[in-house]
Amino acid sequence: MTMTGANSLSISQKAHTQAELAELGGQMQRHVYIETMGCQMNVYDTERMQEALASAGYVPTSEVERADLAIVNTCSVRDKVEHKVTSLLGVWKKLKEFNPDLVLGMAGCVAQQEGQKLLDKLPHLDLVVGPDQIAQLPSLVEARRAHNQRQSATAFVNRRDYAFPEPVAPNDGRVTSMVTVMKGCNKVCSFCIVPFTRGREVSKPAADVVREVQLLVEAGVREVTLLGQNVNSYGKDRETEVDFAVLIHQVAAIDGLERIRFTTSHPMDCTDSLIEAFATCKKLMPFFHLPIQSGSPKVLAAMRRHHGVDDYLEKVDKLRRLAPHVALSTDLIVGFPGETLEDFELTMQLLGRVRYATLYSFMYSSRPGTRAAELNDDVPLAEKKRRLQQLQAVQDQITAEWMADFHGREVDVLFEGPSRLHEAGPQSKLSQVRESRGLQVMGRTPQNLKVNVAVETPEQLTALAGRLGRVQIDLVGQNSLGGKLV
Numbered sequence: 073m074t075m076t077g078a079n080s081l082s083i084s085q086k087a088h089t090q091a092e093l094a095e096l097g098g099q100m101q102r103h104v105y106i107e108t109m110g111c112q113m114n115v116y117d118t119e120r121m122q123e124a125l126a127s128a129g130y131v132p133t134s135e136v137e138r139a140d141l142a143i144v145n146t147c148s149v150r151d152k153v154e155h156k157v158t159s160l161l162g163v164w165k166k167l168k169e170f171n172p173d174l175v176l177g178m179a180g181c182v183a184q185q186e187g188q189k190l191l192d193k194l195p196h197l198d199l200v201v202g203p204d205q206i207a208q209l210p211s212l213v214e215a216r217r218a219h220n221q222r223q224s225a226t227a228f229v230n231r232r233d234y235a236f237p238e239p240v241a242p243n244d245g246r247v248t249s250m251v252t253v254m255k256g257c258n259k260v261c262s263f264c265i266v267p268f269t270r271g272r273e274v275s276k277p278a279a280d281v282v283r284e285v286q287l288l289v290e291a292g293v294r295e296v297t298l299l300g301q302n303v304n305s306y307g308k309d310r311e312t313e314v315d316f317a318v319l320i321h322q323v324a325a326i327d328g329l330e331r332i333r334f335t336t337s338h339p340m341d342c343t344d345s346l347i348e349a350f351a352t353c354k355k356l357m358p359f360f361h362l363p364i365q366s367g368s369p370k371v372l373a374a375m376r377r378h379h380g381v382d383d384y385l386e387k388v389d390k391l392r393r394l395a396p397h398v399a400l401s402t403d404l405i406v407g408f409p410g411e412t413l414e415d416f417e418l419t420m421q422l423l424g425r426v427r428y429a430t431l432y433s434f435m436y437s438s439r440p441g442t443r444a445a446e447l448n449d450d451v452p453l454a455e456k457k458r459r460l461q462q463l464q465a466v467q468d469q470i471t472a473e474w475m476a477d478f479h480g481r482e483v484d485v486l487f488e489g490p491s492r493l494h495e496a497g498p499q500s501k502l503s504q505v506r507e508s509r510g511l512q513v514m515g516r517t518p519q520n521l522k523v524n525v526a527v528e529t530p531e532q533l534t535a536l537a538g539r540l541g542r543v544q545i546d547l548v549g550q551n552s553l554g555g556k557l558v
């Protein structure tokens with residue numbers, strides 16, 4: 073029996089046991105809703121959870137009211153996200169009043185950090201699962217249902233026993249896909265919680281990465297993003313000749329794959345051969361996210377980044393000499409303990425020097441257990457906000473100038489599927505223009521900018537998805553471009 077409308081069933085109907093329902097016809101289908109917070113690693117983990125749960129008869133739903141299992145995949149990198157988790161679970165608690173069979177779970181970094189403590193604190197939470205235990209998720213849910221026992225699984229699997237989940241061919245028509253190449257991080261940046269929540273580095277064997285990408289390409293994927301907390305150190309934990317640059321070349325050799333991206337990097341491990349790959353590997357897209365965190369050598373030392381500003385800039389200059397078309401982005405933290413106005417000014421100078429295409433900026437937020445949490449968090453919140461706004465205003469201007477440069481140019485676009493009109497916001501000029509243009513297909517430039525192109529028919533839209541096309545840019549918005557097929 074297929075229960076496609078679980079929420080429309082009355083509570084007494086829902087009280088059937090799994091065995092009863094199975095008897096009524098085949099394997100029971102249940103719905104899982106997963107709310108994903110944080111970085112791409114969490115997006116990837118959400119997909120792995122969905123795959124693991126599919127084998128137990130769970131299909132994803134985008135409506136939490138329909139769910140038999142609702143999981144929040146959490147991030148603890150900043151405390152703001154942690155607050156969001158708590159309020160979300162408060163809302164979900166109410167859903168249990170209408171659906172007592174609803175199982176509520178927490179995954180991701182908060183789950184890993186807090187474990188059993190979360191079950192003690194939140195009586196409506198049924199299970200807690202850490203990133204290393206995703207494969208156990210179906211049995212944890214089953215145990216919760218069958219024995220009415222709340223479950224917590226947060227042990228790290230030791231690196232010799234760690235097994236990456238078997239890849240599954242997607243059947244959702246996707247054109248781009250993430251591929252994790254390693255898990256964990258061996259760096260100890262003093263502000264960062266990730267090494268505590270994700271554990272030590274484990275690299276996926278290169279042959280497995282290649283096999284996985286081949287599987288994706290056979291399923292229609294044309295672009296992959298190789299994923300890890302610091303992919304630049306790929307392979308260092310294995311006795312192998314394959315470093316990250318070699319891995320990129322191996323993946324690039326796969327027929328049918330058009331584009332490769334990767335995220336994210338640590339400047340200290342960014343090798344010359346990786347920089348050279350941007351010049352020599354045509355499939356490696358010209359967009360490099362290279363986090364620096366601060367423009368002040370003093371702050372970088374306190375952050376325990378093990379790189380300075382000068383050696384970072386040397387790498388940037390080398391990249392620009394070898395591959396001038398590569399767009400750069402970075403991560404920056406403002407208001408780190410001890411950051412003076414002079415330190416902040418050095419970060420502002422860095423923006424002018426590098427002229428990043430885009431960047432991610434954050435106010436420092438103290439994370440319990442990290443080395444920086446022992447420092448005096450002495451920049452007042454209002455001052456952190458002021459610095460962040462100042463930095464973002466300058467960067468917005470640089471980004472706008474970078475994007476304006478695309479006007480009138482022809483670019484290669486990999487089309488992904490229908491454009492989402494609402495993304496630009498109902499008031500935006502771009503959204504109005506798109507409305508007036510009708511049906512739109514969305515794709516990305518090599519530098520990862522979204523481009524929307526008008527098409528005549530839904531059939532044309534379907535035909536373009538997964539294909540590369542040449543587009544003349546005639547519209548530059550705040551976050552995306554518009555153009556016409558050449």
Ligand code: SAM
Nearest residue numbers: 111149263264301336363403404434435436437
């Ligand atoms: N390698 C990781 C990545 O980008 O996937 C970096 C980890 S973290 C998820 C991403 C960014 O969050 C960092 O580069 C840093 O700028 C920021 N971040 C990490 N810890 C932070 C903290 N305690 N306060 C503010 N920002 C933080």
Ligand code: F3S
Nearest residue numbers: 257259261264266301
């Ligand atoms: Fe965090 Fe530094 Fe690793 S930012 S993820 S400890 S490279």
